[in-house]
Amino acid sequence: MKGKSVLPAVAMTAVSMVLTLAVVMMWLGRAMPWPVALVVGLGIDGGWLATLAYERRLAAQGDHNRAVTAVGWSFGLIAAGVLVAHALTVEESTGAWLAVAWLPVAAKALWLVHGLWEATALTPNALGAIRGIQQEARDGAAVARARLRAEAVTEETRLAAVTQAGARVARVQARTAQTLSRAWSTLEAAREGEDTGRALSSVTHRVTPDVTPRWELPVWGPTEPVSAFTLAPALTDAEIDVLVDEIRNSEVPALSYREMATRFRAAGHSASEVRLRAAWKRVAA
Incomplete structure (x- = not known):
């Protein structure tokens, strides 16, 4: 050289x-x-x-x-x-x-x-080290490119599978909706037909005389769940008196009726205004 x-x-x-x-x-x-x-x-x-x-x-x-x-x-x-x-x-x-x-x-x-x-x-050693570093960098780049290509192919395959599955689900739903629609049309036609009324009347006449039966179709559509709730048990007069006395005498001087009633209801207790005022009179007396 x-x-x-x-x-x-x-x-x-x-x-x-x-x-x-x-x-x-x-x-x-x-x-x-x-x-x-x-x-x-x-x-x-x-x-x-x-x-x-x-x-x-x-x-x-x-x-x-x-x-x-x-x-x-x-x-x-x-x-x-x-x-x-x-x-x-x-x-x-x-x-x-x-x-x-x-x-x-x-x-x-x-x-x-x-x-x-x-x-x-x-020196030849330095040149060899440089060539090794360059080759290592090329190898790393090639491996990275291959990994990216493989991930791209995998993602493409996954998306294709998901798309095909979604298409199958859509087709099934469409066929189901079409079947339900035909069935609903058949039920509606049967309900509105004259023969249906005579048939129902002949069947129910002996059970419910002088009553014209009416056949209502169920509601077909989205439903909303109703949240469950529980009613607290009603308090007795004695229990109300105890609670009113405790709230009234919780501070010195004793609370007024309005302050006591506000704290009574804020604590989660339930009583009508008449019963609460009657308890107040009994405790105050």
Whole structure:
């Protein structure tokens, strides 16, 4: 994996150094002895290579030096400037030389990309852990989707069964109502018929003479339950006297008749006004 980022950078650097040395030899070799031009070209490439090696050493140690980086980019720009100047001074193939003048800068950019890759690279164990976490998340999502689909199918089946059962109940109720309606119509027709009256009269004449029987149909419809209630047993005069005396003398001074009557009825006792007033007179006397 490391070679995918470092090999292009190494290849681009080598091509740039060879191209820079060749251009310096061709460009300056005409104005000065070729050994001097060779030294100039090697100096540019050597400075570039030295700063690059130092940058790689610092990167391996997890360190960074802006001055070294600036010097490395300066050598790259110098090499690119030499290529551009040579392309502008030649009379032929100027465009071709300008097309390759960007190679030194491109080499520096590739080394920058490689440095970023190294800064974010993970070990195989970490990558395996990440893949395991992602696979676990995918498995959980797949299980959740399957559970939701199964619950949806189950709910759909349940609703279909309930709907079918409700439809069957509705059909049965409709048939029952239709049957009852026909039976009711038959009973009503029989009750209203003339033959029915004569038949009832012939049957009941000897039991209840001079009474015309009447046959009423039962009520067909909703009914409301009647709440049951119980009547409290009536109090005797003696019991009323005891209760009136207790309520009247429950406070000092003794209560008036109106206050006593109010408390008597609030306690749940029942007596008519006449009996209660008579008891009051007997107790007060």
